[in-house]
Amino acid sequence: MGKTVTTYLIDGDPQGIQYAFISNKICQMFVIPRSNLAYLNEQEKLHKPAFYILIGEDESTKPQAYIGETENFRERVKDHDNKKLFWQKALIFVSKDADLTKADVQYLEHKAIVSAKKANTFVLSDNEQVPKAPNLPEYRLDTIDEFFEDVKFLASFIGCNIFNLAKPKVEHLFYTKGRGCDATGFYNSDGFTVLKGSVIVPKMGPSFKWKEKREKMLREYTMFKGAKLIMTSDKTFSSPSTAADFCIGSSNNGWLVWKDKDGNTLDSVYRKQLE
Template sequence: MSQGRSIRLFLIDGTPNGLLTAEIINWSGHVLTGPRSKFAELIQRPECDRSGVYFLMGPDPDGSPLDRVYIGESDDVARRLKEHNRGEHLGGKDFWERACLVTSKDLNLTKAHIKFLETRLIRIAKEAGHSIVVNTADRIFNSLPESDKADMAYFLEQIRIVLPTLGFDFLREVTKPSQLGETSSASTKNVTQSPVFELTSKTHSIKAYGQEIDGEFFVLKNSDASSQWTSTPHSYQKLFERVVSEGALSESVNGLRKFVDDYAFNSPSAAAAVVLGRNANGRTSWFVKDSSLTYAGWQEQQVEASDNSPSDLLHTE
């Protein structure tokens, strides 16, 4: 089992929508975050006079469901944030609504350290694919002694733990079902997984497979999907169109598409709707493979089993 962590949050002005700090016990890092509406107070904080990496996040003005994120570094973060706060015509950035700064409590982060962290963070964010990374070029900085690289690897690991708890999800690692066979991969350790589920539609000759990994419901690669949205307008129709536009579904052949890779959804109903091209209740549409047990029934079994054996909550390979 993975080891628990304690994260200490402090609401600077006593409100949940203001500035806050976050720390992990026995980690030298310090996180400061707040909305753009609190920009004047943010840049007055002493953390903004230190060396650190920072993130600017906000909705995509072009209408993508993914947020935009900019990742930067500076030994004078207050100055850089003031530059970003200008209008686009003055070289600033208009899209961001929240800022986050990571510095060190012991003031031992050097310019070389933060440039190294920035390089790694940009790469990780792009590979994760949770947000649109607006950095125009991939920066490459690797000039650190071996011991410092090890220290920064640990520092980076803590950043990836604390940021999602603050709503900055762009660094979160996703383990796909296809990766679970890579037993030597560190990313697959302590992963919880469900049995494989199956969804069929005899009317449209659709057969799809899904699996829940760490709370996310994946439709598996090569599963069938409807070629188009076939029902009345629904919120899931936009999701269907987005999945198609992302290239996650192949071109229609004989009235069907196929998933070109494992694809994560936030619920079995969202997954079922995209597969069938219409609104659907995923809790009753997905069945444990080769059985008559629905997703809802399987969940109920896990709840009952947890009273006696917590380790049986999820099936593991």
């Protein structure tokens, strides 16, 4: 079923302040770069209870995030601006209609941290503990659960995959066994996802071009079980070839080395669709 998302660029800059919401929904997302925090002085909605995510890059291969809740984001972010160095922009979620309560945003924080840890796409160094979920009445649980589904959709809409879980289509699983690896994955609009449990080649060939980055990724996404190096979570790569290079430890044409159970290459399944 289709959805209509309204996005407004406050200052006309695609990389600047914006807000977005789904038609007929109460969840509203503000996206505010760290360099534009002065906007908080103008927006009264952000002086009220809110659920938020701070996102940014660090030296690791995964992006970093902090998930939190507050009764007043404008006041809370002052502390984050002074003490947290990594973040580059804030995603703040509020209600378009009646204000969220303190218990509502605490519940959203609980659900978000659980979901983000399960997805394992961001480093959550400052969210090591999962806060206890507050007791909400049943009618309110339904409302806030629906609100959180909209949070996940809007975050994904702007390219933040912090809650995204890989959803393979069984009929389109692909495999590669180059240099002794035994990896499984699938291809979709996000890229090529290598699935948890895949066996990865530890060593790299002499001509491998991104050794340092691969070594970091191996530390973050794999662990040895006996003599085998195993993926501990799903990982989506921008292209099938990058995924194959990571798994095999050498340069490959991913369109050819990924094959389904019938031996069809990824190329023959996807690139030939229009022929």
